[in-house]
Structure formats: structure tokens, C-alpha cells
Amino acid sequence: MAEDTAEIKVGDKSIELPLITGTENETAINIGALRAQSGLITLDPGYKNTGATRSAITFLDGEKGILRYRGYSIEELAEKSTFLEVAYLLIYGELPDAKTQQEFNTGITHHTLVHEDIKKILEGFPSNAHPMGVLSSLVTSLTAFYPESLDPNRSADAVDLSIIRILAKMPTFAAWAYK
Structure with missing residues (x-):
């Protein structure tokens, strides 16, 4: 053997x-x-x-109380990093420097506007619909507003733009889904 x-x-x-x-x-x-x-x-x-899988993103040892993302302990990230810094870490594999973080934050801020027609989709759900079903549907609806995001040959920049759009619109979607 x-x-x-x-x-x-x-x-x-x-x-x-x-x-x-x-x-x-x-x-x-x-x-x-x-x-x-x-x-x-x-x-x-x-x-x-x-x-369940091989992951370069998450390490979990429940018996020892260890949760790490990309090598950083969850405690360290919670104490010293913002949500968007951690998002950047999870997506790109490293914590951003100040300039990169500013550019990332600016991109998120620039794409927070949600198309008014998405509100019509929201209105189509029953008032007692589960928020997670509503939220996932709203996220999926973005492909109708940004069909280029489905292009299998899209560039890395186009993928980054899709990521930024989802992150930017998620707080509004979550609030709508909850309400």
C-alpha cells in the first residue's frame, strides 16, 4: 500500500x-x-x-471552535474588518489595501440603484411568501436586467461587475424581502 x-x-x-x-x-x-x-x-x-468539499476559502473545526476564512480567524475579521473588506477577501483571496478597498467601495456605492421594474417583480409575490424565496428570486432577476452577465465568454472585468452589482443591490433586496 x-x-x-x-x-x-x-x-x-x-x-x-x-x-x-x-x-x-x-x-x-x-x-x-x-x-x-x-x-x-x-x-x-x-x-x-x-x-463536504475541498475549500480554499473556509476552514471549520467545530470541535475546537475554529472558523477561518482564507486563513484569518472569524474573531479577527469581526474585530478588525468591515463587511466589504471580508467580502473582498472571500471573493479575491486577500484583504485589500486601502486604495483597492476604496475602489471596491466606490464600485459598490455606484451600483446600489435598483431598477424600478424590479419592484414590480416584488409586488408579484404573495404577502406571506418566505423572505428567502423572495430574495433569491430578486437576485436571479438581475440576469433579465443585465443579460450580458450570462455570457459564458465574459471577461474577468465583467464577472467583477456582476459581483459588485449583486453586493450593491443586496441590502435593498434583503430589506424588500423581509418587509
């Missing part, structure tokens, strides 16, 4: 599964092929020992 695999024996059958190393140097067994190779599945009550 190679060093970078784990071996599971079921009866007289031996199955090798790859080991992977996470962003915090934790080791995991990739069981993605377990069922195909053995017909077996795993049971992890409460998902206390299951990583």
Missing part, C-alpha cells in the same frame, strides 16, 4: 482510497470511489467527521 492511500478491508477484499491534505494540513481519506469499488457507503451520524 502506498503512503498516500488508506486501505479498507471488507471480508477478503482490500480497497485503497487516496489520502488528501487540506489547507490546514489536515489529512482526509477521499471516499469518493468507495461505493463504486465496494458497493459500500459510509455512515457519519451528525456529519461530525465528514468534509
